[in-house]
Amino acid sequence: MTTFRFAAVIRSAGSAREWADKARRLEDAGYDAVYISDHIVGPRFAPIAAMTAAACATTRLRVGALVLANDFRHPVMLAKEAATLDVLSEGRLDLGLGTGWMAADYQAAGLPLERPGLRVDRLAESVAVLKGLWADGPFTFAGKHYQITELDLQPKPIGPRLLLGGGGARVLTLAGREADVVHIVQRVRADGAGPDQTDTGVAAFLAKIDIVRRAAEGRAVELGTSVLQIGEHKAEESWSAADSSLVADTPQVLLGSLDEIVEKMRRWRDDHGLSFYVLHNERDLDPFNRVVEALSGT
Numbered sequence: 001m002t003t004f005r006f007a008a009v010i011r012s013a014g015s016a017r018e019w020a021d022k023a024r025r026l027e028d029a030g031y032d033a034v035y036i037s038d039h040i041v042g043p044r045f046a047p048i049a050a051m052t053a054a055a056c057a058t059t060r061l062r063v064g065a066l067v068l069a070n071d072f073r074h075p076v077m078l079a080k081e082a083a084t085l086d087v088l089s090e091g092r093l094d095l096g097l098g099t100g101w102m103a104a105d106y107q108a109a110g111l112p113l114e115r116p117g118l119r120v121d122r123l124a125e126s127v128a129v130l131k132g133l134w135a136d137g138p139f140t141f142a143g144k145h146y147q148i149t150e151l152d153l154q155p156k157p158i159g160p161r162l163l164l165g166g167g168g169a170r171v172l173t174l175a176g177r178e179a180d181v182v183h184i185v186q187r188v189r190a191d192g193a194g195p196d197q198t199d200t201g202v203a204a205f206l207a208k209i210d211i212v213r214r215a216a217e218g219r220a221v222e223l224g225t226s227v228l229q230i231g232e233h234k235a236e237e238s239w240s241a242a243d244s245s246l247v248a249d250t251p252q253v254l255l256g257s258l259d260e261i262v263e264k265m266r267r268w269r270d271d272h273g274l275s276f277y278v279l280h281n282e283r284d285l286d287p288f289n290r291v292v293e294a295l296s297g298t
Helices: 016-028 047-057 075-088 103-109 116-134 169-178 201-216 258-272 282-295
Strands: 005-009 033-036 062-065 093-098 139-142 147-151 161-166 181-184 222-227 229-231 253-255 274-279
Touching: 005 222, 005 282, 016 033, 016 047, 033 047, 033 093, 047 062, 047 075, 062 161, 075 093, 075 116, 093 116, 093 181, 116 139, 116 147, 116 161, 116 169, 161 169, 169 181, 169 201, 181 201, 181 274, 201 222, 229 282, 253 258, 258 274, 258 282, 274 282
Parallel strands: 005 033, 005 274, 033 062, 062 093, 093 161, 161 181, 181 222, 222 274, 229 253
Antiparallel strands: 139 147
């Protein structure tokens, strides 16, 4: 049986000391990782620098991004940055990668938000480039989007975990085939305006798990998701998000007493293999800390 793991997304802090303190508090509370989102607009920290600072402030906590937008970085540069961070953190990197999706980010940077299929194609090539450059010896790649000739990238990483996240069938198939960790979420709209409200409910979530399992073909893959709400209130009354009632029965919403929440999480782990939970809203740390304490190591 897979052991539960827990992470939290922390977006920013008022100072270097506060950022380090936030990372250390997660480590002390029993979390396995701290993650940073990747958006150009808004007050969020840039992920690579923030991950490095979090790694320097801790000794056990893994650091990662949920998730890096592939379109914002060339995979050769990302491979070198990630390998360096993995070495400096002594092997504690979870490299989270996705296609990129939020229209406001693309508009702010003057980048075209191209159709989802093309973004998935680029992501697949980036994954191949990352793995090739992290392997021993020179690497050559002749893709439609990226071309590399006889590059022996240094340093080589100690062994980062590759996390791929998304909600569409193609990206989940890629994740099941290539990732160490698959982060299952609601599909986003093609125009980058937000979640696709037609992609909701338990049946849709289970169908995504099935896509990942089929693509993995028996390979061990850790399954995770984001906790959008946690507390005792009904979804439509919750303080954590504007509206999560459409996904209330999925593992992304944890409502009820501590015992009820723990029972729901155990059921999803035992029945469907979902064992990695990432807290989406930092303001929900207090109730989620109690869940981590109850389930850590089980």
